[in-house]
Amino acid sequence: MQAIVFIGYIILGLFQLAAVMAGLEDWVGLHWIIAAPLALFIAYIPLVGTVVGMFGAVTAWHWSWLQAGGLFFGPFVVILIIAIVSGALESRR
Known part of the structure; x- marks a missing residue:
């Protein structure tokens, strides 16, 4: 399970990095080697x-x-939902 989370984290980071790079290329007009x-x-x-x-x-x-917000803030929302649900389930015991 930890390996799947780690691989997902790496893939998410690469997508976020690519979005930052695309923003620099489009907004500032930098070449990808510099961006x-x-x-x-x-x-x-x-x-x-x-x-x-x-x-x-x-x-x-x-x-x-x-x-775009989902790309950058989606993991926080998922973690928040998991924390709320696990806290609710734990309080029932």
Whole structure:
């Protein structure tokens, strides 16, 4: 189970990194060779990486804002739901 979660986390991170890179390429007009290392740096700045990544998903990939938000905030929502459900189930015992 841990391996599946780890692989999912890596895949999610690659999609988020690609969205940041697409945002830099589309917004600033950078070549991918320059955008790739810059995206690695920007992706780990919490607020800036999220904003640039969401912008990249919306403008470069033509996603809706809801889809882009799901890419960046979806895992938090899933974890929150699991925590609430597990807490409710635990309180019944």
